Amino acid sequence: MHRHELTDREWELLAPLIPRAVTGRPRVSDRRVINGMVYKIRTGISWRDLPEPYGPWKTVYTRFRRYALDGVFTRALQQIQAEADAVGDINWLVLIDSTIVRAHQHAAATGRKGGSTDDEPDDHALGRSRGGLTTKVHLACDGKGRPLAILLTPGQRHDSICARPLLERIRVPRTGPGRPRCRPEGVIADKAYSSRGFRAYLRKRGIAHTIPEKIDQQRHRRNRGRSGGRPPGFDRETYRQRNMIERCFNRLKGFRGIATRYEKTATSYEAAVTLASFLLWARSV
Structure with missing residues (x-):
């Protein structure tokens, strides 16, 4: 095994999920x-x-693109998550956050005049923010700092808008009968996710949450007196665990192809992030 190649353990986990042609050369x-x-x-x-x-590079790229469209890496990630959940290895205190990724000039030449397809958004998850042309990677990870769900948006998209769709992407299948597990025991997030709508959504699903309240929200609530209601609960000791998602981003960005976006399409870049997430899981189980 050479540097940057799969270990025998990683290949053993991934091999059964790779499609194989029964005919042809x-x-x-x-x-x-x-x-x-x-x-x-x-x-x-x-x-x-x-x-x-x-x-041949064309062979590698063609298969990568095919696997990205077929969701091969997504199924591999869900499979390793399911096996970890079956033995109680997942900490369901989920942390959510996002990170900005600068798009390389090769990723910017997308030719976006053709419109969207079933698997590709119109904007290719590229947008303008303070850093220029960027993509934002929204991530939900378990309490051990391993990715559970990924969502790509343009770089200028606000975190609070994407919180609900991100949590709804968490689907850990069961190894036996039963529906996939989708509901965390609790959610930890920073002030960017502090909104009445998101807190109400979490309460409706019965999910405990640890999210600090913004200063302007505190002031507005106090100015309303009794009608402003009670302040939301906040446990500082629990909130200290939020560093786990920062560590997860740090490990993902150890992949240079993730730290900078070189892929033109959102489908390919998300497949790359998913494959990197699979490798993080494979090295932790």
Whole structure:
């Protein structure tokens, strides 16, 4: 095994979920191609610059694009989450936050005049923010700092708007009968998620939450007197665990192809983030 390649354990977890053709010419080894994908995401190089040991770059890119559209990496991530949940290894105190990723000039040339497709938004999750052309990665992770759900938006999108759709993306299948687990035991988030609507949504689902109240919200509530209601509960000791999601972002951005967006389409970039998330899980179980 060389640097940036899958370990035997990681390949053992991923191999059963890789589609295999039953007809046609003999194809390049699946493990060799997946290693090429991991190398590309780890280093952030261009697809055309993949080293020869990983096979023809077009083969690696074509399979990556096919797996991205088919949701192969998403199913792999859900499978490893399901196995961890079956043995009680998931801490369901969920943390949510987002991070800004600068888009490289190669990702900016998307040709967005053709409109959207079923699997690709019109804007390709690219937008203008203070950092220029950026993508925002919204992430929900468990209490051990491992990704549970991912959502991509343009960089200028506010966190509070995406909180509900992000939580609704959490779907950890059961290894036996039963519906996927979707409801956390609690949610920890920073002040960006402090809104009456989001708090009401969490209470409706029976999810405890630890979210600090913004100063202007405190002032507005106090100015209203008794009609302003009681302040929301806030446990400082629980909130200290929020550093776990910052650690998760730090590990994800250890992949240079994640720290800077080089992929033109949101589908491909999300597949890259999902594959990196799978590797974080595989190294923790």
